[in-house]
Amino acid sequence: MTDMGGLIRNRIFKRWTGCILILILSICLSGCWDRRELQERHFVLAVAIDKADEGLGAERGKDVDRVEDFVQPHGSKLYRLSFQILQLTPSNNSEGAGRGNTSTSVISTTGESMLEMIWDLQGQSNKELWFDHVQTIIISDAAAKQGGLQPILDFYHRNEEIRWLTKVVITDGEARDLLDYKPPSGEASGLFIANSLRMYAKSQHVPGWHTDLGDISTSKDNRRRVLLPRIEMADDVVKLGGMAIFKNEKFVGYVDEYATQGGKLMGGLERSAVITFQCPEHSGSILAFELFSHTTKIKPHVEGEKIYYTLDINIRGNMAEMQCRLQHDTIKDQDIHKLEQLVANVVKENILYSFRIFQDLKVDASFFGPKLEIYEPQVWERVKDHWDDEVFPKTSLIISVNVVIEGVGAHQ
Known part of the structure; x- marks a missing residue:
């Protein structure tokens, strides 16, 4: 027959031993031994x-x-x-x-x-x-x-x-x-x-x-x-x-700051920006467009030895400031479309300004090279060793900008 009393005593001993070990470890581990105020x-x-x-x-x-x-x-x-x-x-x-x-x-x-x-x-x-x-x-x-x-x-x-x-x-x-x-x-x-x-x-x-x-x-x-x-x-x-x-x-x-802004527009990194331009109809009057959302798509193209890129940009925002507001009817769609085209032209000029500066410095600051590696890996293998110094400075960039003005503010 099994000694039930011995089994019970054995279990009690193990439990107490475990509790004592836990207490000892808790005392040893408590506090920060290397504490400094x-x-x-x-x-x-x-x-x-x-x-x-x-x-x-x-x-x-x-x-x-x-x-x-x-x-x-x-x-x-x-x-x-x-x-x-x-x-x-x-x-x-x-x-x-x-x-x-x-x-x-x-x-x-x-x-x-x-x-x-x-x-x-x-x-x-x-x-x-x-x-x-x-x-x-x-x-x-x-x-x-x-x-x-x-x-x-x-x-x-x-x-x-x-x-x-x-x-x-x-x-x-x-x-x-x-x-x-x-x-x-x-x-x-x-x-x-x-x-x-x-x-x-x-x-x-x-x-x-x-x-x-x-x-x-x-x-x-x-x-x-x-x-x-x-x-x-x-x-x-x-x-x-x-x-x-x-x-x-x-x-x-x-x-400079203007080229920095163009680089962010080029890379689709702007989440909030102000784009200003002069009103073509009223000299000295500034218009300001506030950017709210911005997406870009860059794609390389290869034609023989020629490499060029297309950049498609979609921008949404509001007209935030119009110093010649009284001379414009911002209720009419045709006037809004004219403003959208003006903003698109300014964005295009800004990006080309940055792109040319990067080319002059011979630095591919917006990762055009990696895009070529993804779309045209064989071409990239051929040009990668002299990309920054010889190939990138001679590439062309074709830009398409689509601007949507969602509002003209709280006052027409």
């Missing part, structure tokens, strides 16, 4: 990368230059690396229990290896530097022209702390100056710039597509062109507009 960290909000000798004027003393330096066993002093640091301090106000005060400061050093400079910058901070919240990386064009993007961004692509949604911009001035900028919103300039870039859908002058750190890494890995939004600062005014183009990670040149 927020006030014990310095969060890096923005990174600025300049050429080492850039921005050295009378306002910078020799003692400052000496502090922003270190004995470098290998390499040269190519870059000045600057961090915008968010400092958190406990509140001294009894009413603000649980709250703290925030401020930002900027530290800099010079060198070549980004990691080596970061370790040197730790000597200017009494707390550990953390990169989990980096919002913006600002690169001066002088630094980019020295050796391209690879030596500048390689560390940030490899670092697991830095998010791939970090915004990257380029400036023709000194990048560090933008870290010292005090936005009217009161937030840190690193946050201000990142939030401004996220509004690219509301500004046709800002290239918001494929410009994050992760997108740049993907473009570099696939040997594609890289586009960086351009940011300018004059006195206390900061503005985003236009872009810089890199090919094979080398700086090619800047593209």
Whole structure:
């Protein structure tokens, strides 16, 4: 016969043993063994990368230059690396229990290896530097022209702390100056710039597509062109507009706001835009069309040795502004159709303007090459090795634009 009492005692023993083990493990795993208070960290909000000798004027003393330096066993002093640091301090106000005060400061050093400079910058901070919240990386064009993007961004692509949604911009001035900028919103300039870039859908002058750190890494890995939004600062005014183009990670040149807008129209990337033009009947009067929806279709065609593309665009929107409204009857269909044709002509001119600039720079910024690879793979194999330098600059673009004006606003 089975010893029922022994079985029961055995089960009770196993259950108690399991409970004790769970309690022991809970005690060992509870809490954060490496916990550090927020006030014990310095969060890096923005990174600025300049050429080492850039921005050295009378306002910078020799003692400052000496502090922003270190004995470098290998390499040269190519870059000045600057961090915008968010400092958190406990509140001294009894009413603000649980709250703290925030401020930002900027530290800099010079060198070549980004990691080596970061370790040197730790000597200017009494707390550990953390990169989990980096919002913006600002690169001066002088630094980019020295050796391209690879030596500048390689560390940030490899670092697991830095998010791939970090915004990257380029400036023709000194990048560090933008870290010292005090936005009217009161937030840190690193946050201000990142939030401004996220509004690219509301500004046709800002290239918001494929410009994050992760997108740049993907473009570099696939040997594609890289586009960086351009940011300018004059006195206390900061503005985003236009872009810089890199090919094979080398700086090619800047593209103005109008060409940036044309590139977005060409690629079907506009979700909201304003298209202005002069009224042909009333000199000096401006009309403005507000774009609401936008689709494009690009198709390559091959005729012998000739390669050309057709671009079909469909746009919908409203007439948002008519300075000569009293001279037009926007109730009549024929007048609406005239306005639609005017908008179509302006869109066509804008796209051709951008297309010619990309051809002059010998950069296929709107991915015409990949379209040819999809539709005509055999032709692409024949021309891919000299596409940017020889074939693309000679291609033609035939544009067809269909515009539908859905409304003329709340007032006729």
